[in-house]
Amino acid sequence: MKKINWVRKLTSRKLWTAVASFVSMMIVATGGTENHATQVTALIMAGASVIAYIIGEGLTDVANIEAEDPEQDQAGE
Numbered sequence: 001m002k003k004i005n006w007v008r009k010l011t012s013r014k015l016w017t018a019v020a021s022f023v024s025m026m027i028v029a030t031g032g033t034e035n036h037a038t039q040v041t042a043l044i045m046a047g048a049s050v051i052a053y054i055i056g057e058g059l060t061d062v063a064n065i066e067a068e069d070p071e072q073d074q075a076g077e
Helices: 006-010 011-029 034-076
Strands: none
Touching: 006 034, 011 034
16 A cells, blocks of 8 residues: 655645635535635635645755754764
């Protein structure tokens, strides 16, 4: 069984576009206005941008820490 890469999924623009589209269509289908659906979609996409930025920065920080560790080990020997 394949392991799901949640970081990649949560930073996927395709995922967030699909979620925003689904939610906006549900709003319209349940009697909401298109203006309301547009506002909710904008909020979802803004939230997705923040999530992607936070995860991306975290991965960068982890990569930098891992890159620095071997240098510290060699300097201490």
